[in-house]
Amino acid sequence: MDIEKLFADLHSLPSIPKVAQDLIQQFDNPSSSLESVARNIEKDPVIAAKILRLANSARFRGSRESLSIEDAAMRLGFNTLRTLVLASAVTGAFKTDPSFDLKGFWLKSFQVAGIARAIARQTGLDAEIAFTCGVMHNIGELLIQTAAPHLAGQLNSASGSQSAGGHAAHETLQLGFGYPEVGAELARRWNLPALIQHAIAFQNNPMQAPNAAPLPRVLAQSITVSEALQAHGGATPEARQAISGPLYDGVDLDLLFQALPAILEADKAFAEQLT
Incomplete structure (x- = not known):
């Protein structure tokens, strides 16, 4: 395919x-x-x-x-x-099968978006554009669920506890493409700005983004933080300790984690109202 x-x-x-x-x-x-x-x-x-x-x-x-x-x-x-x-x-x-947890999908998307906004504010980027990229980051996954539900079921059962990058790699192995490419193509067809298209496309490979664009890196950072929160039950000391490495150069992680509880609560309420 x-x-x-x-x-x-x-x-x-x-x-x-x-x-x-x-x-x-x-x-x-x-x-x-x-x-x-x-x-x-x-x-x-x-x-x-x-x-x-x-x-x-x-x-x-x-x-x-x-x-x-x-x-x-x-x-x-x-x-x-x-x-x-x-x-x-x-x-x-989007209209999906009733068995698909659409609200849960958007709650996760808005969590990544809220983290992206906080990181963007730290690093001097446009916080609202970063938030929009976070909302859109896994829109390709939703399109796969909509367009190929028989394939999506197989992919979902195999994904387990895979990271976002691992899940995209598994999709690429099975389908020939992953949700970042699908999401970027949908953003292109919707005539969204190129910087949003690139952020979605290169979220798992930010160093390959054209012209060293910073938004794919912000998305990669935000997704990793979100995965740590999920793995460790929220913005806990264990979640903070799980985040390290050169991907986060220039980000004050201690400051970010201090702010996260309020950010997550506000954006959860925001997502519930919006969806």
């Missing part, structure tokens, strides 16, 4: 609403204003409802309730709004 056949086997490509695609382009335009973005959001009632709900959640709510998209946009700010629009569009794009 090749990636083209995988996409061809889909009855229809999971799609981001046109309003969301327009908004993604608008976010990349330096002349865009919050007012014009809010007007576009109002065109999609599903995304608009999610934005209002999130603006009035405990995480973002101020002293009064937001009653309009424009007010919500002002409260959230440009970067957070960009993240919410893309995340809400992506999480709504």
